[in-house]
Amino acid sequence: MVREDRGAGNTPEHGHIEVPGARVGYSTAGSGDPVVMIDTGLWTNGPLVDALAPDYHVVSLSFPGISFANLPGSLRDLASILTLAADKLTEGKYALVGESVAGGVALWQALLAPDNIETLILISPTTVLPIDDPLTAGPGQLVAHPENDAALLPVEPAVAAEIRAILRVGSRDAELEERFGEISCATLAVFGLNDRIVTPEAARLYREKIPNCNISLVYDAGHAIVADRPEALASLVTDFVERRETFIVGRESGLINP
Template identity: 25%
Template sequence: MSTHVAHDPAHRARQIQVCGIDTEVWEGGTGRTLLLLHPGDGFDPDAAFVAPLAERFRVVAPSCPGFGRSGGPGAMKSVDDLSYFYLDLMEALDLKDAIIVGLSFGGWLAAEIAVKNTSRMAALCLAGTLGAKFGDPMTREIVDLFSVPLYQHPQWLHHDEKLRHPDYAGLSDETATMLARNHGSFGLFGWSPTLHSRHLHQRLHRIKVPTLLVWGAQDRVVPVDYGRKWQQAIPGAEMLVVEDAGHYVHADQPGRFVGALEQFVNSPARR
């Protein structure tokens, strides 16, 4: 595996090459390493939760292949494929005892990684995660976001009224193009079956690191009862339900999200 690094000081990002794919990796902060896996609309370094997170941890936030300024996914077609790519990325970055935080789609990816290999992980946090199918084939457990126009997604993702109606007309061409690219890649990895893996729920017992589930009480994409099924499936998992928060609990309640994560990581049981 070759690693070529080019720095981008304007974005505090660099490019590394993993398995032949140029991959954008944003880094900020100092302290324990936290690998942040972004949701389906990509990583935004200006999001309200990122700065306080970087005040407490060394945040490493890659953009998945097909997202942000990373190269295309090549032959990868599934989150299962992505999980092996990320295992190689963690090796390339020589991450050790890392805290893995997955947001929505990123939580699905984090779980797929964790059922395979946790040797570089110290703890896992899944926030409003997708990806597991617990019920029968005729019962929908996850809202089909692909049936919802992209401009309506914020109304499904957020509880905070200020975040539910973004000014798309005011976006720069570059930002709008990147958002569309991210959504296309989200569709590639999550389209069929819709936003889940057929077998992930049967493998969650393999997660052997301390795990925290953070859920918005008003999550309209995957309700709290769905999160409880994740908690039951992962040995010893803890769950926190945050009031006044929707699917993007990290965006609706950034202070409470970061505080809960810090408390979980720094509890005496995990020191």
């Protein structure tokens, strides 16, 4: 069922997995407790994967590398498919990372599989209060600094249309929003302070509606936080994956001269 391109240490690096209704492409890196990332394919998450891989088994389920026998009827249906894929690729509970337009499906996964998901991390989720569509954003729109556009990945219009349809971009999922309160895992919603795709003021809605949700604002970052502030995002995410709610407790020493 799994076609594996094995890398060092017999760790599959790229492959695809068949689950009912879909063929899901994935990549993996590192070893340890599992972290599942739902990538939109809008930009490379290399810095984030590199930061996590030394300590975690990172499994990336990436659009547009997911094909379906039939287009899922809803975001919830898509979440069921991705949950099956994640279950097959991981052992035990995992941290789930959903970015941008994949935030909604990650939220549904947290609702559908609460026993599987240890932590939920939403990076620039467009689920509520979106301003624009990142799949059609022009140059410089996804980043705080135009020079960071280089970190973005080109998305062909046809592919963008496919992703838009699969992830229901632009459609409000009222049922999902109503059920935010049922999400029980430790949750982190991260927004760039200069995001032009979704207002960072949306952060407070997640905090208000999801019982165990922390929100984080990344200074000097746009929608593609990993492009503008890769180190900051990597530090934040790895810290939250490791410590969950206790990530708010400082542990850096202020000692200068012992």
